[in-house]
Amino acid sequence: MLELTDIKAGYGRTQVLHGVTVPSADVVAVLGHNGAGKSTLLRLAIGLIKPSKGRVVFDGEDITSLAPNQRVARGMAYVPQGQQSFGQLTTLENLQLAADGRRRRKALIDAQLARFPALEQFATRKAGLLSGGQRQQLAIARALITEPKLLILDEPTEGIQPTIVAEIEQTIMELAAAGMNVLLVEQHIGFALEAAERYVVLASGHVTQTGEGGKAATSTVRAAMAI
């Protein structure tokens, strides 16, 4: 569904990604140490940064020059790192933002409130006052409301209490099983490899290994990450 081909990109004069290619697959995990370029790759996939070279193709269409909101309109959704929400808006308003302009608006919101009951409990509370785990659930719910074909998740379990981590991992597995395409950056290698159909290992902005998920030995991936 999403293909990133020979991507070179960075911030100003600092090049972060050096000719990265990510193959198309139902669930792709991007693995690597901090600073390897994983988040930059996801920001590029959703359009927050533009590549200096390379192509981004989604669902057969070259979307390299499209703005993030245009990519969302085409069926991509993005959950950024760090449990980001619109802190001054209520939980419900955060969800309404994603649902505005869509048919079955209320049903879309209700479906996510049912998926994450804690959000319903704090529907009128400002998102900035929610716990980290609740904010991450809100971020995922906001992304899912857009009924995406591809869900891009940047370290969805980072810094979250273990019980909520389990819930989020279960949600990702359910979505993948239901046929949603997922591009996942995750430090928890065991879970990422279990969920992924294919994986890509990044080190210093270079792809050091690719392979099929599940079958890959964690030790092999760890060795590739160290390169």
Added chain:
Amino acid sequence: MDALIPQLLNGSAQGALLLLAALGLSLTFGQMGVINMAHGEFLMIGAFSAYLVQQVIVASDLSIPVALPVAFVVAGLFGLLLEVTIIRWMYRRPLDTLLVTVGVGLILQQAALQIFPSQGVPVEKPRWLDGQLTILGYDWPLRQLFTILLAAVCVAALSAWLKYTSFGRRIRATVHNRDLAETTGISTRTIDRLTFFVGSGLAGVAGVAASLIGGTNSQMGAQYIIPAFLVVAAGGIGQLKGTILAAWAVGVALAFFAYWTTGSLAQVLAFILVIVFLQLRPQGLFTVRTRSLA
């Protein structure tokens, strides 16, 4: 005690006019962070719009109600033009924005001088604004009451628009986190344009109210721009309720200082007070409370 009620009422009316001038800025400066020094000239455009409407609709009873939406749209379109042609390239360059918009303000002032007489043009008051209302033994001019009512309507409309409409939600989201808004599917460029249109349009409405009090001339925007910025800053950036309270406080302070001293000294004293307040509380009257930065 005899002076208390009249000055409080006068000050409230002055505060309402200041609030009208600052309301648009609370969007473009407070919400978007754009230092638009031409905002005062959009107020002037609103005032001249009222004059031009009166050239078409001679009956002032009708012309002023018509002039309000016309001024909103005309000033809003000027603001939109400024955003599309200049501001959009300068969102992360506040100093450049300030300098460029000072230049735009001067161009608009000179353009007004070319089109209208240098001494300005009168805007006729509607008959329904003649007369006074007696409040606590003080005859309060209806014109002042109208300014307060207009400010209240604009504040209520703006608050409701920001809080209850999808556009309002999108504006608040874009202000809070532009990247996150984009990746939620919001076209932040459209939101920028819309916000600038509404902010500038509100300056146009303020211009109509100002024209009823002091007439119109090419320099009139300059006398509102700095007080309006001070009011927005003192209220707390992006905090509408803070802008309202700060405008009222400055208006009342101006009225009392003018009563005790002179009109021009009152301006100096009131704004020294605001500057001292900002030294003590740089974040303004109200601040944002969150558990997280996001």
